[in-house]
Amino acid sequence: MTSELRTLSEGLSDAISDYVSSNPVSKSNHDKASEYFPAGNTRSVLYTSPFPLTFVSATGITLTSADGSTYLDFLSEYTAGLFGHSNERIKKAIQDVVEGGWVLGGIGQWEGLFAQRICERFGLQRCRFTNSGTEANLMTIAVAKAVTKRKKILVFGGGYHGSVLAFPDVDSQSPMNVPHDFIVGPYNDIKYIKTLQEDPTTTGDLAAIIVEQMQGAGGCYTASNDFLQSLRALADSTGAILVFDEVMTSRLHPGGLQARNGIKPDMTTLGKYLAGGSSFGCFGGKEEIMRVFNEARSDGGSVLSHAGTFNNNVISMRAGCVAMEILTDEVLENMNKLGAGMREKLNNLFVKYGVQEKVWATGVGSLMAIHFGERKGGEWTEYVKARNKSAEELFWFWMIKNGVYLARRCFVALTIEHRAEHIEQFLNSTEEFLEAWSHVLQ
Ligand SMILES: Cc1ncc(COP(=O)(O)O)c(C=O)c1O
Incomplete structure (x- = not known):
């Protein structure tokens, strides 16, 4: 069955099954840690259902999971990892x-x-x-x-x-x-x-x-x-x-x-x-x-x-x-310019697929958030009331499957190690997601 015919909940259910079967070591690590930590973690923001990935090493902006998969890191330790993982x-x-x-x-x-x-x-x-x-x-x-x-x-x-x-x-x-x-x-x-x-x-x-x-x-x-x-x-x-x-x-x-x-x-x-x-x-x-x-x-x-x-x-x-x-001014400004360009390209993609009122990116420079829901003119506190959490999750699982790591709430932070080709990979994976799933976002 092609994705065009699938509903959001079917897509999400398949994505979760695939995630579970692809990450048995992370799951086992989570299960063991849950005997001592509530929900297997000591930092609530890192918990993702059904279990978070366990990482074993990182170089530059690449993370390696306990299951042997590598991810381009677009979370960057919620902004604390601005210098990458191994400067x-x-x-x-x-x-x-x-x-x-x-x-x-x-x-x-x-x-x-x-x-x-x-x-x-x-x-x-x-x-x-x-x-x-x-x-x-x-x-x-x-x-x-x-x-x-x-x-x-x-x-x-x-x-x-x-x-x-x-x-x-x-x-x-x-x-x-x-x-x-x-x-x-x-x-x-x-x-x-x-x-x-x-x-x-x-x-x-x-x-x-x-x-x-x-x-x-x-x-x-x-x-x-x-x-x-x-x-x-x-x-x-x-x-x-x-x-x-x-x-x-x-x-x-x-x-x-x-x-x-x-x-x-x-x-x-x-x-x-x-x-x-x-x-x-x-x-x-x-x-x-x-x-x-x-x-x-x-x-x-x-x-x-x-x-x-x-x-x-x-x-x-x-x-x-x-x-x-x-962190010279030039290094910092380059990172922020890269982020501003990325956000603009993301929003252009949402327009291209006609979903800009349902998916959009906000932010400044190297920090951004991708939102799924009903776009409103107002603030975050207005938007969250109409947030489409299932679409947000489907996007997250899609990006993970494609080797791109970002916050579950679709928050993105760049580092001074990000380059145009990394942004390209993020944008390509996003476009493939829109090709497959924009019908459930309309
Ligand atoms: C704006 C802001 N203030 C304070 C904090 C808390 O910082 P920490 O997590 O180092 O305690 C955060 C963390 O995300 C933050 O984003």
């Missing part, structure tokens, strides 16, 4: 660190230089390091509350700032969220910000506004410049601290997306790729805020403690210094 300079830096000994329990020789490189790149006056982006955002919120002596934190529906700071919609927060006094506003809604500005019970107690300029987990939808300006104005008029969460977006321009947008926050949070693929997070910004961590201050001001055993782990520190050298 020679980063490998050498880590090897050197290991030779010299680790877990020093003191100040190492690299963290000061790494801080300098990060501060200069992103225009921060002072910064502090953490182990993850989640921790960077938690620290930032804590600092904002301590400095302003206020309690309310304005965030936006569709925003993701970490596993305990997730706001899938304006009216739904993760039950795991830390218990701050969050106000969850609609993303990109300038009228809402204006209304808020006139509400003294909110403005008088607003400690921080935290926003992604492009919502990474929220479907790669971007904030308009006017919306970001309205947040800057709200922070200025109320004394709240404006925080740009650039954990995902800092790779979209040499100075972070804030440099491209031309709007300066008071604080910025960072993470993902910056330590060359080792665990990392960072928060920083104005000295007048960050001085609360200055144990050496002599002005009598209050001092807060920022601890963290692995904040300066030497592997991340050394790898980070080298990563910043590798």
